[in-house]
Amino acid sequence: MIMASDNILEPLQLRRSRLSKLSDQVTALEKSRRSLENAIESYKSFVPDIEKAKIDKLRNRASEISLRVAEGELAKARLEHSLRETQAHQASRLTFWKLFTVEQKQLRAKVTRLNRELSETTKRLKSDLDALSQVRDDTSSALKLLSEHERFSLEGAEMRLASFGPEIERIRTDHASARVDLERIEMKVRPHIQEYERLKSEMASLNADIVKANRYDKELTAASNSYERAMVHQKCEDELGTGRPGQVINDRKGKIRRLENNIPKLERRISDELQKSERKIEHLLIDGNNACYEGQEFIGLRGISSFLKVLGERYKITVVFDASIRAMLKTDSQGVERVLGASVATHIAPTKTGADEYLLKLAEKNKSTFILSNDRYAEYYDYDAVKTGRLLRFLIADGKFMANDLDISVSI
Numbered sequence: 096m097i098m099a100s101d102n103i104l105e106p107l108q109l110r111r112s113r114l115s116k117l118s119d120q121v122t123a124l125e126k127s128r129r130s131l132e133n134a135i136e137s138y139k140s141f142v143p144d145i146e147k148a149k150i151d152k153l154r155n156r157a158s159e160i161s162l163r164v165a166e167g168e169l170a171k172a173r174l175e176h177s178l179r180e181t182q183a184h185q186a187s188r189l190t191f192w193k194l195f196t197v198e199q200k201q202l203r204a205k206v207t208r209l210n211r212e213l214s215e216t217t218k219r220l221k222s223d224l225d226a227l228s229q230v231r232d233d234t235s236s237a238l239k240l241l242s243e244h245e246r247f248s249l250e251g252a253e254m255r256l257a258s259f260g261p262e263i264e265r266i267r268t269d270h271a272s273a274r275v276d277l278e279r280i281e282m283k284v285r286p287h288i289q290e291y292e293r294l295k296s297e298m299a300s301l302n303a304d305i306v307k308a309n310r311y312d313k314e315l316t317a318a319s320n321s322y323e324r325a326m327v328h329q330k331c332e333d334e335l336g337t338g339r340p341g342q343v344i345n346d347r348k349g350k351i352r353r354l355e356n357n358i359p360k361l362e363r364r365i366s367d368e369l370q371k372s373e374r375k376i377e378h379l380l381i382d383g384n385n386a387c388y389e390g391q392e393f394i395g396l397r398g399i400s401s402f403l404k405v406l407g408e409r410y411k412i413t414v415v416f417d418a419s420i421r422a423m424l425k426t427d428s429q430g431v432e433r434v435l436g437a438s439v440a441t442h443i444a445p446t447k448t449g450a451d452e453y454l455l456k457l458a459e460k461n462k463s464t465f466i467l468s469n470d471r472y473a474e475y476y477d478y479d480a481v482k483t484g485r486l487l488r489f490l491i492a493d494g495k496f497m498a499n500d501l502d503i504s505v506s507i
Contacts (some may be wrong), residue, residue, distance in 0.1 A: 097360060103262050103369070104288075104369070105184070105368050106369040106370070106372070107277070107280065107281065107284075108234075109247060110250070110276065110277045110279065110280070112225040112249055112384065113273055114270065114273050116276060117270040118270060119331045120266050121263055121266050121267060122267070124259060124262060124263050125263065127259070128256065128259040128263070129254050129363065131255060134201065134247070134252060135253065136248055136250050138244060138247050139249075141240070141244050143241060143244060143245075146217060146237055146240060146241050146244075147164065149237055149253070150234060150238060150241070153230055153233055153234040153237065154232050154234060155232060155431060157227060157230045157234065159427070160226050160227040160230060161227060162222050163223045164207055164220065164223045164224060164227060167216060167219055167220035168220060168320065170216050171213065171216050171217060172221055172310040174209055174212055174213040174216060177209055178209040178213060181205050181206050182206060182220060183197065183207070184202055185202050193331075199416045203268065204501055207349075215292060216229065218420045223363065224350065235445060241377055256448065257366060269490075270375050271497065276372075276439045279372075280369070282475065283363055283368060284368050284369060284372075287361060287365045287368065288365060291317050291358070291361050291362065291365060292360060293359070294357060294358050297350075298351060298352060298354050298358070299498070301350050302347075302351070303349050304335055304343060304347045305343075305344055305348065307333060307334060307335060307343075308331070308340040308341075308343040308344045308346065308347070310340065311327055311331040311335075311340040311341070312344070314327045315327050315328070315340065327368065329344070331403055337386065342472065348503060371500055371502075374465070374467050374500075375462075376410055376415065376463060376464075376501075377410060377461075377463040378410060378411040378412075378458075378461060378464040378465070378466055379406070379410040379411070379412050379413070379464075379466065379467055380413050380414075380454050380457055380464060380466045381399065381412065381413070381414045381415070381454050381466075381467045381468070382415065382451075382465050382466065382467065382468030382469070382470060383399065383414045383415055383416035383417075383420060383441075383450065384416055384419070384420060385467075385468050385469050385470065385489075386398055386399040386402065386414075386467075386489070386491070386496075387399065387420070388490065388491065389491040389494075390492065393423065394491070394507070395423075395424055396424065396431070396435065397415065397507050398491050398496045398507045399435070399496075400434060400435065400507075401505050401506065401507040402489075402496045402498070402503070402505055402507075403436065403439060404505075405503055405505045408438075408499075408501070411440075411459065412439045412440065413439070413440040413441075414441050414442070415442045415443075415444065415450040415453050415457070416431065416441075416442070416443045416444065416450055416486055417443075417444055417449045418443060418444045418446045418447060418448055418449075420443060421443065425464050426444060428441075431443065437503075450474065451468075451475065453471065454466050454468065454480075455472065455475055455478040455480050455481065456478075458479070458480040458485060459480065460479075462483070462485070464507060465485045465487050466486050467487045467488075467489055467501075468486065468487075468488075469489065472486065487500040488499065488500065492505070494506055494507055495507065
């Protein structure tokens with residue numbers, strides 16, 4: 096796993112995030128597809144007449160239970176009324192001598208019987224009410240199923256189901272492509288990031304040594320005799336390799352200064368590599384005359400021909416020359432085209448004109464079109480290719496055509 100601090104890896108983090116989102120999209124679509132398959136299967140196996148018969152049966156059952164509930168509520172009300180009347184005739188505890196009469200004994204027996212019957216009636220009523228609630232719920236569910244079945248469009252569902260396959264395959268293809276790109280970029284920057292992490296770790300270690308050396312220096316200042324100072328020197332040597340804290344501090348600060356010079360350079364290197372990887376180049380416009388020189392020496396089409404062979408079919412290629420190229424090469428336009436090959440679009444600017452502005456106009460609208468040229472185009476600052484930095488550099492030297500922005504180095 097590649098790790099680094101700050102924001103230098105933001106392009107990688109964005110790619111990883113996109114990869115994760117694509118994976119989530121595939122998972123969600125597959126889940127939706129399974130759900131729709133189940134819905135279609137349920138629709139086909141559903142028999143409306145059976146469900147309607149079930150609803151009729153449930154409604155009849157509900158009517159029967161409703162009648163029992165009404166009877167039960169009436170019986171409960173009668174028992175409660177009878178119980179109140181009976182309890183009203185019972186003697187008060189204040190007149191306890193009346194409690195032992197035959198009449199009072201009969202009243203107590205009647206209250207006991209009424210309470211028992213009321214309890215049994217209440218239980219039956221609750222059971223019927225629960226059953227009625229369940230039957231009504233079952234009826235509602237059955238009606239909902241029937242309604243959903245009637246509203247369900249089998250044709251629409253099957254069309255949607257058929258669309259899942261291509262959609263999932265498209266996202267899987269995007270995911271595979273994104274994963275390959277991410278692995279390619281990580282492989283390219285991994286050595287730089289590992290070195291970056293090593294330098295950061297070394298920086299942290301050096302700063303930790305300075306903290307320890309400062310502590311030993313304070314202990315030396317606080318030591319009251321030569322024995323205590325000797326012990327501090329010994330501890331410092333055991334931990335830091337020398338018994339002199341001041342020497343450690345100066346040594347570590349010198350190393351930190353060197354690291355502070357190297358780390359930003361490495362950060363720029365990582366940033367440049369990631370920025371390079373983020374470029375989406377589909378169309379490459381080449382300044383033909385630029386590519387005909389090795390330093391001050393005119394080498395003709397030798398360099399650009401070798402370069403184009405390495406490019407292969409990686410990009411759409413257009414080469415634009417100044418009008419002077421025909422005289423310099425002592426050939427006509429067809430001669431130039433024959434050398435560069437039919438797969439390359441070759442253009443020569445009109446007489447007494449240069450290629451610069453034509454290149455910029457060709458690159459104006461398409462953000463994935465880049466210009467390979469060593470011209471700075473300072474006077475054309477208002478063109479989009481200049482403003483957005485869609486200008487790539489190259490170098491021809493020691494018999495090599497090198498374009499670092501394209502990771503190409505070819506012998507000519």
